[in-house]
Amino acid sequence: MSALTNRLKALPKLSAIWAIGKVLAVPRPLVLFGEGSAVRLCHSIADQGHKRVLVITDDVLAKLGTIDPLVAALNARGVITEIFTGVRPDPTFEIVEAGLQACQQARADALLVIGGGSAIDAGKVIALAATTGKTPQQLVGVLKGRQPALPFFVVPSTSGTGSEASVAAVISDSSTHVKALVVDPGLVPLAAALDPLITQGMPASVTAETGIDALTHALEGWMSLFANEQTDGYNRTAVRLILNNLETACTEPNNLAARDAMALGSHYAGLCLSTSAVGYVHAIAHQLGARYGVPHGRANAMVLPHVLAFNQPACLKKLASLSRDLELAPAGATDTVAANALSTRVSDLLARLPIRRSGSMIQRSDYARMATDALTEAHGMYAVPRYMDEQDVYRVLDGVAANA
Numbered sequence: 001m002s003a004l005t006n007r008l009k010a011l012p013k014l015s016a017i018w019a020i021g022k023v024l025a026v027p028r029p030l031v032l033f034g035e036g037s038a039v040r041l042c043h044s045i046a047d048q049g050h051k052r053v054l055v056i057t058d059d060v061l062a063k064l065g066t067i068d069p070l071v072a073a074l075n076a077r078g079v080i081t082e083i084f085t086g087v088r089p090d091p092t093f094e095i096v097e098a099g100l101q102a103c104q105q106a107r108a109d110a111l112l113v114i115g116g117g118s119a120i121d122a123g124k125v126i127a128l129a130a131t132t133g134k135t136p137q138q139l140v141g142v143l144k145g146r147q148p149a150l151p152f153f154v155v156p157s158t159s160g161t162g163s164e165a166s167v168a169a170v171i172s173d174s175s176t177h178v179k180a181l182v183v184d185p186g187l188v189p190l191a192a193a194l195d196p197l198i199t200q201g202m203p204a205s206v207t208a209e210t211g212i213d214a215l216t217h218a219l220e221g222w223m224s225l226f227a228n229e230q231t232d233g234y235n236r237t238a239v240r241l242i243l244n245n246l247e248t249a250c251t252e253p254n255n256l257a258a259r260d261a262m263a264l265g266s267h268y269a270g271l272c273l274s275t276s277a278v279g280y281v282h283a284i285a286h287q288l289g290a291r292y293g294v295p296h297g298r299a300n301a302m303v304l305p306h307v308l309a310f311n312q313p314a315c316l317k318k319l320a321s322l323s324r325d326l327e328l329a330p331a332g333a334t335d336t337v338a339a340n341a342l343s344t345r346v347s348d349l350l351a352r353l354p355i356r357r358s359g360s361m362i363q364r365s366d367y368a369r370m371a372t373d374a375l376t377e378a379h380g381m382y383a384v385p386r387y388m389d390e391q392d393v394y395r396v397l398d399g400v401a402a403n404a
């Protein structure tokens, strides 16, 4: 299929997604920043009059005790809590339905989600299903909720997905392994707390991989044809914060300043997801996740340098301006030199991070299906600066696979 044909087929779906970010008023969460902000969020939940809160999290955070001070803060203010620890990576419809059942059994008047992108995505759909009376499957698509969600609040345990700021959630079909997208303004939480005391427990590899996910959001948003002054401002700051702090957050896990900066960078990039969206890094990385179980952030790290190189001719001046803004290029550098300096800075960071980027699991026999699925995803949803065809995806996969 030609790039032009791909582009034409994509237009109806693309315009639907575009409408969310450009035409509809996309709500934003109230955001509390800094050390202790998660406990302050719990106090705020109680002060707003909520009496029964379902805490949605996963087994790991529950066992680590990460949620304990937050549950205690709610209980101390007279809020009755129930805990749902059933979230798993890449949450399925079954997990969301189990959470919905827990929500109904708890007679919860609000949800508090504590976790990474998987918990937040599951919590979003539980909150929307709780008020609409629709099944999670019936919410798949754009604007299927048509009602406000149950009030829900978010404490991210990672700095990467930016899901606390976006109108989208991804839920997996356990039988087909297809990832379904729910897009609805009701999926934005009322408030979120970006608390370094919560994220400092992350292992270095998780910190690195989720941080590269955030960097990818910011860079793909920067290169998007839907970028505007506002998204450029957020994404520029996000790239700066992440480039300057991710390595420190990995090597000094208790460095709260670096954790703060990463949380802010991830959140700023997340704020732009509903407008400038992402691009081919995500479209191809999702295929590595679906076929080989590569975690999302790691897959982005494997693909990012190759897509940056592919896109550069189509957005040379834009990449050069970001490089100059971040003072990565010497004064008087040409656009090519400046854009190359940005790519080099990204590659250098990737080389220093504890991320296993080997692509040795990639099978040539999977290329055709992966290319088809990646192009279907990208051309249906993302305003990429330059269109790929199947052979372009093959070349990216060759580059990823060559990294042994």
Ligand SMILES: [Fe+2]
Pocket: 161, 213, 217, 282, 296
């Ligand atoms: Fe992502």
